[in-house]
Amino acid sequence: MFIKHLEKHTDAFYLCALGDDKTWVSSCLRGSFKYSPLNRLTFKNFYRYYYSLKYVVSPAYAYLDRYAVKKAKAIIAGLDDYFLAYKDLPNVRLIRLPISRDHFVQPKYKDLEKEPLVIFHAWQKGKELKKGNDILHEAALSAVRKYGEKKIKYVIASGLPYEEYLKAYNDCDIYLDQVYSYDGGVTAALGMAAGKVVFSGYELFAEYSGKAPNSIKNVGVNASSNLAQLEESLFYIIENTHVLDDLKHKAYFYALNNYESIMIAEKYIDVWTEGEK
Structure with missing residues (x-):
């Protein structure tokens, strides 16, 4: 009707x-x-x-x-x-x-010897089965255990009003979104526009390089439901600052040209x- x-x-x-x-x-x-x-x-x-x-x-x-x-x-x-x-x-x-031009922010590059790498988790409560937030959470906790709280700061955002949510991921380096999608959706697009390394759906993208894990694509990380693969990609990026910075740069310009x-x-x-x- x-x-x-x-x-x-x-x-x-x-x-x-x-x-x-x-x-x-x-x-x-x-x-x-x-x-x-x-x-x-x-x-x-x-x-x-x-x-x-x-x-x-x-x-x-x-x-x-x-x-x-x-x-x-x-x-x-x-x-x-x-x-x-x-x-x-x-x-x-x-x-x-x-994505509104207001949400596009040039990537921030840190001296990780002086300040911690920030992992931001966009957790939609009640959608864990569809998004795989529980798996992403375990990967993030593994990174904190492996590298310590002085080097890794883990931030979980859930149930925030939209404007507060936008502010919450402003200082992060790595943005955890979801594991069961071929593409990223709004949250991944926002993360890329802000120059973050986003773990989400990049199934149809090419790999970053022959040396990096295959799940690391040229503009983000194709998040897997396999915890070991998630940890491998996360640890690789943490240990290779040049990869972190390059992915931030490529994510930002991909978002600018596509969103x-x-x-x-x-x-x-x-x-x-x-x-x-």
């Missing part, structure tokens, strides 16, 4: 693929990805995935999914995960998330303009 209401007031209807829906949840359950936020789903904990599973068990959501896809002049995915889920449908585009809000707005306008022809 809402879509029909929109059709009365606009000549073009577009579908934003950026969140749980039948197409994406079905792709996860079919094993279309090597891993996904539904990886830890079991019979015992299925109730904690109700928000996602309702899209595949309800005939109403299945109908809505087909109806929206049929009506849309184009499908605009905001992350690699959603683009891959929809890629076999016609007229699917990938336009990344918009800056005015540029993203222009991409949306281009798609809408094409739809009017």
Whole structure:
């Protein structure tokens, strides 16, 4: 009914693929990805995935999914995960998330002989199974135990208002986001825009170098649910300051070229303009 209401007031209807829906949840359950936020789903904990599973068990959501896809002049995915889920449908585009220019901050380079390296963990309470925060937490604690609290400062942010959250990661060097996504999402984009080394989804990116662990990509770290791999990448970056600084630099400029809000707005306008022809 809402879509029909929109059709009365606009000549073009577009579908934003950026969140749980039948197409994406079905792709996860079919094993279309090597891993996904539904990886830890079991019979015992299925109730904690109700928000996602309702899209595949309800005939109403299945109908809505087909109806929206049929009506849309184009499908605009905001992350690699959603683009891959929809890629076999016609007229699917990938336009990344918009980050305001206000949130872009040149990377800060520290003398780690004089001040501690700060690990910031963006922990969304209640989403541990989908994000893997518990695994990231164990990796961070391992780093603190290995190098000591004088060298490593570990900060956890959870349940903060948005403005406080933005301030909380300002001084960090390494930004822990999630382990079960192919792409990063808003929190990873914010971290990159602030010149941080982000542990998140970089599945489709190239490696940083032949010497570094394979999970270290050219603009961030492709976080794994494998604790040993997480620790390997984290320890390598801590012990190789030049890698830390280089990744900060590359992350910032990647975000500037791929997430800056005015540029993203222009991409949306281009798609809408094409739809009017």
